[in-house]
Amino acid sequence: MDDQQPTITGFDSSDLGSTAILPGIPASVSPAALTNPKADLAAMAELERHLFAHRYARIGMECYGGTIDPEAATADRGEALSILAEEDQALLCSPETGALLERLSSASAVLSPIEAAQVRILKRDRADLVDVPPEVQSSMLKLITESDDVWRRAKAKGDWATFEPYLDRVVDKIREVAGYRNPGADPYDVMLNEQEHDTNRAFYDRFFAQLKDVVVPLLADVRASKRKFARSPFEGRFDVSRQWELARDLVRLEGLDESKVFLTSTEHPFSDGLTSNYAVIAAHVKENDVISNVYTMLHEGGHALYEMGVDPALDRTSLKGGTSMGMHEAQSRFFENYVGRSQAFAPRLIEVMARQFKGQLGRVTPNQLYAAVNRVEAQPIRTEADELTYPLHVMVRYEIEQLLVDGEATAKDVPGLWAKLYHDYLGINVPNDARGALQDTHWASGLIGYFPTYALGSAIGAQLKAAMVREGMDFDAVCASGDLTPIHSWLRSRIWRYGRSRDTNELMLDACGEPFSPVYFTNYLTEKFSSIYGL
Numbered sequence: 001m002d003d004q005q006p007t008i009t010g011f012d013s014s015d016l017g018s019t020a021i022l023p024g025i026p027a028s029v030s031p032a033a034l035t036n037p038k039a040d041l042a043a044m045a046e047l048e049r050h051l052f053a054h055r056y057a058r059i060g061m062e063c064y065g066g067t068i069d070p071e072a073a074t075a076d077r078g079e080a081l082s083i084l085a086e087e088d089q090a091l092l093c094s095p096e097t098g099a100l101l102e103r104l105s106s107a108s109a110v111l112s113p114i115e116a117a118q119v120r121i122l123k124r125d126r127a128d129l130v131d132v133p134p135e136v137q138s139s140m141l142k143l144i145t146e147s148d149d150v151w152r153r154a155k156a157k158g159d160w161a162t163f164e165p166y167l168d169r170v171v172d173k174i175r176e177v178a179g180y181r182n183p184g185a186d187p188y189d190v191m192l193n194e195q196e197h198d199t200n201r202a203f204y205d206r207f208f209a210q211l212k213d214v215v216v217p218l219l220a221d222v223r224a225s226k227r228k229f230a231r232s233p234f235e236g237r238f239d240v241s242r243q244w245e246l247a248r249d250l251v252r253l254e255g256l257d258e259s260k261v262f263l264t265s266t267e268h269p270f271s272d273g274l275t276s277n278y279a280v281i282a283a284h285v286k287e288n289d290v291i292s293n294v295y296t297m298l299h300e301g302g303h304a305l306y307e308m309g310v311d312p313a314l315d316r317t318s319l320k321g322g323t324s325m326g327m328h329e330a331q332s333r334f335f336e337n338y339v340g341r342s343q344a345f346a347p348r349l350i351e352v353m354a355r356q357f358k359g360q361l362g363r364v365t366p367n368q369l370y371a372a373v374n375r376v377e378a379q380p381i382r383t384e385a386d387e388l389t390y391p392l393h394v395m396v397r398y399e400i401e402q403l404l405v406d407g408e409a410t411a412k413d414v415p416g417l418w419a420k421l422y423h424d425y426l427g428i429n430v431p432n433d434a435r436g437a438l439q440d441t442h443w444a445s446g447l448i449g450y451f452p453t454y455a456l457g458s459a460i461g462a463q464l465k466a467a468m469v470r471e472g473m474d475f476d477a478v479c480a481s482g483d484l485t486p487i488h489s490w491l492r493s494r495i496w497r498y499g500r501s502r503d504t505n506e507l508m509l510d511a512c513g514e515p516f517s518p519v520y521f522t523n524y525l526t527e528k529f530s531s532i533y534g535l
Contacts, residue, residue: 005533030154036094037107041115043100048118050091052316054084056274063272063280066441067264071149078145082138089137092122093130101126114313117501122150122320128194131397132180144446151268151444157335158434160415167443171404174448183295188405191449196326196456197503202450207305207518211455214522217390218529222376225533231369232292233364238290238357246290246356247283250297253352255484256304268441269383271300275315291373294353295336300378302335303328305488309496327495329457330464337387337458338465339487346370348482374532378426380435382454389426390458390531396421397440397451405448427436444527459521460508464491466520467512 041250058081065077104111104119111119129137147166173380178187191199208354250263254278265280273279281300286292306322322328339345346366350418353369354361376386382393400417403409409417418437419430430436442450468490469475478486494511508516531535 006225015450037104037110039198040100040104040107041111044104044115045119047100047122048317051088052320053321054088058084059272059274059280063270063282064264065145065163066148066203066268066270067266067282071153074149075142075147076245078142081145085137085141086122086134089129089134094127094448097126098130114317114319114501117319118317121500125318127251128181130404132177135483136173136176136180140177143169143173144444147444147446148441151438151441154175155267155434155438158432160433160438160439163444164411164414164439165394167404167414170443170446171411171448174446175405186400189450191405192452195263195447195449195450195453196324198505199326200451201402202309204456207452207456207459208391208395208398210518210522212395213527215388215391216524218535219376219392221535222388222533225535227533229375229465229532230368231372231375231411233361233368234291235288236360237287238360240285240287242356243285243287243290243293245506246353247293247297247351248360249286249355250294251281251301253348253482254298254301254305255488256301257308258287259377261264261304269296269300270441273304273310273321275320276304276312277308277315279304279307282324289384290353290357294349295340295373299332299336302332305335305491306331306496309488310499311490312440314499314501321500321503323507324499324504327459327507330460331454331457331495332452334461334464335489337491339484340462340475341370341373342388342479343367343370344476345482347480374528376529376533378428380422380428380430381439383439386397387458388525391455392425392450392506394455396453397442401448401451416463420422430471459518460504462524463517464495465524 026388065074066273069077101119101123104115105123108116110118143166147163147170150166151163154160174191175187178185178190182190187199192199192201192299194205215471222247246264248258249392251258251263260277260279261362262278262280264280264282265284266471267284269281269283271279271281281297281304283293283296283300303322306328310322341351343366346369350361350364350369354364374386376388378389381387382390382397385393396418399421400409400414403417404411404414414437415430420430422430422436434445440451442448465475468487471490473486473490475487495507502510508514
């Protein structure tokens with residue numbers, strides 16, 4: 001999360017024969033005979049128990065596959081993941097499970113709120129899986145496992161041609177899966193809805209149009225401003241081993257429980273949570289860019305805070321985890337930007353950075369840090385972009401994804417499209433494919449439809465911050481103190497603790513007292529950068 005791992009789809013439980021029944025329900029018992037809600041709840045608990053074990057194993061394999069596994073293990077990992085997915089589908093898509101969930105839906109009056117939410121989410125997960133043939137499910141898992149490995153090697157060499165055929169295969173498979181899941185629907189709408197429920201092209205077209213109306217003219221005004229800000233205090237060589245120590249310091253500063261976080265390295269940063277007791281943060285360190293390390297850790301730490309903030313009572317259920325990628329990115333972008341790039345937090349942040357690099361950063365002031373990390377500068381890398389130009393990076397990917405899924409472009413066209421859109425939107429030339437179309441892992445991992453949630457998450461975060469302030473929180477004072485507990489408590493009580501039991505729309509209504517609106521984000525960008533650049 002930057003980047004969540006792909007959701008598994010498809011498996012026909014009938015392929016396993018008569019033994020593919022729900023654990024806890026004897027084969028000799030007719031599902032229709034089970035009318036006792038207590039027995040049904042016990043059966044659901046047994047189902048959840050097995051799904052939890054599979055999820056725990058799958059997340060672990062996906063996290064470590066890109067960090068510690070040798071290249072030779074790729075095919076074996078893909079096979080293991082596909083077997084777990086097959087068994088998940090056998091559990092969820094059996095007739096016994098379908099009947100069980102229908103009976104429990106009918107008995108909603110006797111269910112607790114958590115049990116009712118479990119039934120709803122299990123039914124939704126089942127619906128996503130039940131119509132996808134097993135061979136499609138298995139081939140998808142194996143393909144994206146191999147594709148991600150090829151992408152890593154291709155990026156290291158800047159070799160788009162090696163990855164190109166894999167992207168075409170991934171897009172074809174995505175279209176196929178979407179066709180089974182929702183026949184007749186727009187395949188891209190299906191994938192957008194998977195990443196953020198109740199969204200589609202129409203939603204994002206309106207959202208990005210509203211952003212463009214503000215960001216494009218504001219960016220032009222910033223470029224015309226006479227105010228210029230230096231990043232020179234943060235240039236030079238920063239020892240890698242000390243940067244990893246800094247990463248651990250940032251885990252503590254952000255308020256994560258060190259005893260529950262596994263920190264490792266990877267090419268493209270991501271994070272995930274196995275339970276509220278175990279989060280993985282995979283980051284990278286660049287010897288000549290300490291700022292990248294800092295904001296990578298704050299971003300991934302936001303994801304980890306969300307995962308570990310889910311009510312522990314949901315840990316071994318289908319309700320564990322963030323409700324959507326939009327809400328997940330809202331947490332990561334919140335701590336990266338609304339906290340991490342705030343003027344109030346700058347003294348605490350530079351203090352922690354200087355602890356590891358006293359000779360280089362000991363005399364750098366909080367104002368210098370604030371100016372450097374908020375300098376607006378068009379450059380090719382999305383993850384290193386400033387807050388103002390960041391949505392434009394996302395729009396590039398959104399437009400290319402639509403062309404790919406619609407069949408109006410193929411992977412061969414992507415580098416050219418990328419170069420054109422970066423020139424049109426950001427006015428820059430793409431230096432090479434490694435810093436261009438190969439920079440992100442999402443497409444290799446089958447995460448078509450994920451990119452728009454980064455911009456959506458940024459906008460959700462602005463509205464959450466506004467709600468905190470409206471309720472009386474002195475946000476700047478909290479950031480200045482370095483103790484982020486009040487922010488954690490607010491987010492935990494309104495967002496984190498619910499896991500998947502509530503969708504984004506419901507969470508936003510309860511937390512903010514109104515539906516989602518991008519106006520909070522566009523107002524935030526206008527106010528912040530007008531102040532910084534004297535507009």
